[in-house]
Amino acid sequence: TAGITQAPTSQILAAGRSMTLRCTQDMRHNAMYWYRQDLGLGLRLIHYSNTAGTTGKGEVPDGYSVSRANTDDFPLTLASAVPSQTSVYFCASSDSGLDTQYFGPGTRLTVL
């Protein structure tokens, strides 16, 4: 079982460009999450989805959008990247909002 996959592994992006970070899980989990991790800070929730067809805003949603068209996929889009969006992005999933979250391998994004 693959669990959660993310693509790309890393990316360098010019400021102002758009990008979509992909996340796919094969565990049939209902809930999915996007976090960013920056040095010296805890993981911060960007957006989440409790079930297919629904999404919600986390702690730091500005500049990011998500969609949840089906159970397996939860892409994160940066419409116009800025250098402050340089970070490591982790996708996670859980069976429900109450349950343990399992993380993908992460995407390291650098915005120049």
Place this chain on the structure above:
Amino acid sequence: GQNIDQPTEMTATEGAIVQINCTYQTSGFNGLFWYQQHAGEAPTFLSYNVLDGLEEKGRFSSFLSRSKGYSYLLLKELQMKDSASYLCAAMDSNYQLIWGAGTKLIIKP
């Protein structure tokens, strides 16, 4: 506001015992999680406590006191592979995880 506090860094010796403390303040409480994160890798789940007391799982144990807003992770018989960051996270009333910045544990031979 919501807040998680844990030490930034700790050092311990191979074979010894180390305790990593975590204090939390959240709007509501639905449990306390501990994750391990090796450098450059994803966090992996270690333990979950929702009731007061100690949960033991092999060399790792986790303790919770809800009245004190306090938890600790206890690692016994330390091995070099335990060198990692340990993340404490509390689940609030909205079932969202509030994360600490992590404790970097350095194991010396």
